[in-house]
Amino acid sequence: MNTFGSFVFVIVVVLGLFESGHADLQMGFYSKSCPKAEKIVQDYVNKHIPNAPSLPAALIRLHFHDCFVRGCDASILLNSTSSTGNQTEKFAIPNLTVRGFGFIDGVKSLLEKECPGIVSCADIITLVARDSIVATGGPSWKVPTGRRDGLISNGTETLGPIPAPTSNLSTLQTDFSRQGLDLKDLVVLSGAHTVGFGHCSSFSARLYNFNGTGNPDPSFDSEYVANLKAxxxxxxxxxxxxxxxxxxxxxxxxxxxYTLLLKRRGLFQSDAALTTSSTTKALITQLLQGSIENFYAEFAKSMEKMGQIGVLTGSSGEVRKNCAFVN
Known part of the structure; x- marks a missing residue:
């Protein structure tokens, strides 16, 4: 290669690296464009979560359901409109019990007043999920920012990727693997159920008519079944x-x-599924034998992985002015 050709090659490589790095998520992405952004999110969470103790679980579930469909792009927040001609994710069956939309809107409103059109709804979801768990005394984790908001939300796309509460281990493993998450991530992220609630409709078959037998799920602790039914x-x-x-x-x-799982008292079939494999059961045992700090550290690592699923950065997508509508 001649000198000029070498020079051009180097320039192209450097520019490519620059563009690639520019498009990555990064810690403190808003440090110059909206310096108070993360503090505004944190203050809002700390003000409201103590009065709504069930919200942290709802907000982390919102984050989870968003990331598993089209990546962490806030597509779950979009409303159906006559112009879209389709039902959005928000109103699809897997998301009918998802809560926290108004909370995200509250944060977005404050950020739009502080720095209009700068902070994405996708970043807000991710930051709020982390800060709300911290507000319960739970673990913290790194949240690099710079996500952009998606332009598409289709309710039919939720029916495959989002794990159902009736899923067995094989299905769960497949669902997580598609997102770049492994069995350890599955077990660790399921630990978020330590602060969650489940609707009876999500596990009533385990109480009354498991697999059409007319009887309870034999893997469900019989004393607990009787208590729940009564x-x-x-x-x-x-x-x-x-x-x-x-x-x-x-x-x-x-x-x-995890202690309840080993006592056969996990509510969902997807919870109980974690004890059906020697691998996942061993992971549960390891967590229980370790310290709470170890669990927090493992949870943080898995949440950081989940928060970077399919993100839009750089010039992809947009930064919505209203989280429920594309600009």
Whole structure:
């Protein structure tokens, strides 16, 4: 290669590296464009979460459901409109019990006043999920920012990627693998159920008619089944009652969810599935034998991975002015 050719080659490589680096997420992405952005998010969370203790679980679920469809691009926030001609993710069956949309809008409103058109809804979801768990005394994790908001939201796309509460381990493993997450991520991220609630309708078949047998799921602790039927899910058709995923510890981000799994008291079939494999059961045992700090560290690593699924950066997508509508 001649000198001029070498020079051009070097320039192209350098520019390519620059563009690639520019498009990556980064810590403190808004440090110059909106210096108070992350503090505004944190202050809003710290102000409102103490009065709404069930919201942290709802907000992390919102983040999870967003990232598993088209990546972490806030597509779950978009409303259906006559112009789109389709039902958006927000109104699809897997998301009908998802909450926290108004909370995200509240944060977005403050950020638009501070620095209009700068902070994406996708970054807000990710930051709020982290800060709300921290507000419960739970783990923190790194949230590099710079996500852009997606332009497309199609409800039919939720029916495959989002794991159902009735999923078995094989299905869960496939769903997570598609997102670049492994079995350890599956077990660790399921630990978020330590602060969550489940609707009776999501597991009533395990109480009343498992696999069409007319009997409870034999893998479900019989004493717990009787208790749930007597005090919580009194009908197989109950669609409104919510049950603590981690009874007695629902406001504390701890390891007791895993203890309940080994006692056959995980609410969802997808929870119970984590004990059906020697690999996942061993991971649960390792977490229980370790310190809470170890669990927090593992949870942080998995959340950081999840928060970077399919992100839009650079000139892709947009920064919405209103999280419910494309600009």
């Amino acid at each position: 005090r919580k899910c009194k009908s197989a058709n109950d669609t409104t009652t919510r049950v603590e995923m981690d009874p007695g510890s629902v406001r504390t981000f701890d390891l007791s969810y």
